[in-house]
Amino acid sequence: MSILLALLIASSPIFGIGAGGDGDSFQVNGQRIRLFGIDAPEFDQTCQRAGGDWQCGQAAAEALSRLVVGKDVRCVAAGTDQYDRILARCTVGQVDVNRFMVANGLAVAFRRYSNDYVSAEETAKAARRGIWAGTFTMPSEVRAADRASRPAVSSGRHAGRPKPVIRSTAKASENNYGCRIKGNRNRRGQWIYHVPGMPYYDRTRAEDIFCSEADARAAGYRRAIVN
Template sequence: MLRICSALVLICVCLPVWAEVSGLVRVIDADTLDVGDTRVRLHAIDAPEQDQICQTEHGFDFACGAWASAQVADQFEGAFARCTQMDTDRYGRVVAICRVNGVDIGQEIVSQGLAFAYRRYGMDYDLDEKSAYVADRGLHGFRVQSPAQFRQTRAKGRIPPDPSCRIKGNISKNGRIFHVPGQEFYERTGINTAKGERWFCSPAEARAAGWRAARR
């Protein structure tokens, strides 16, 4: 009998104890909130990144990431939420299902087409996304890359292959411009070598190759 009790105690100690989080909502982006003093990543949904661009059916660029975040903020900013923790992500954020007046925030966001069901982490909102897709609600009315694919594409061109050569030689409608770490547009600038863009090891090297310094 003693052995059985000991085993049960061991099981109880090993099981994770998830927290209940509650507080006023501050929207960081369409799938990330501050609830009180806790940063929360909503469970099983994935929204466009803040700087992600989509296209309209006529081919015009549309800042869909910022738009989706603004729509979520209009609905939930300042509301009182209660969240049930499901996990913790690699960034240390609480992954949770959050509700405002009994409404599942994640489900509501996906149903309105402001984010996608993140099936890799759960099928909770699979049918909600399919319903939004059929109705062309929100993001489903645009040409949009999945947020996961966008992050992968962005990372490929934003991380220097050689840590000692971190200067980004970008080509845009404004010409050949190089960005150094710490400048305003450095992080969001991606390098596509197929277009002739390059990484440089020093500002002098970039200037010698025909690039000019970014103004900010």
């Protein structure tokens, strides 16, 4: 993204109707938004409470979806990330979306980048809300473990490095890295990913290829909804 475009984004509030994503990212009018200063559990992450596992990542995604999807959203940009998503503080009506997610135990304060939501996290922790009702692994640690578990490429200029994303060319899904998750922008302009075995996987044209669902979500895609 050019410096000029980044400055224009940062200087202009973003208004529009929210569309689905995961626990800390979504879309507004086709623009990919990453909630600044917070970090939600990965979509397929589980947490522990009352002696059992629960789908905390899905719960976070569903909560954010209820809050923003189909609603008038206002976002103020704080920059962009490495995936060209807009980092932003967002509101729906009088609700501070970033703070809501943290205060309800559906995300943590992302202290690496901001201390804005530390007080909201402490409130959730004291009340044992959401992920604080039991035990969990920090989302950043889940992503790091996922990256570390991937096989390294054995030769060529990528030797010794994982291959999380492969930009597509012809037959991108038939790559040499064993990465088979297809990212595609649908006719509504939504960024969707498909995993092998899904009904439309074979007919989906891959615009990006990912090695894990975590990578696809980090790049701003959401899982295809299968009825």
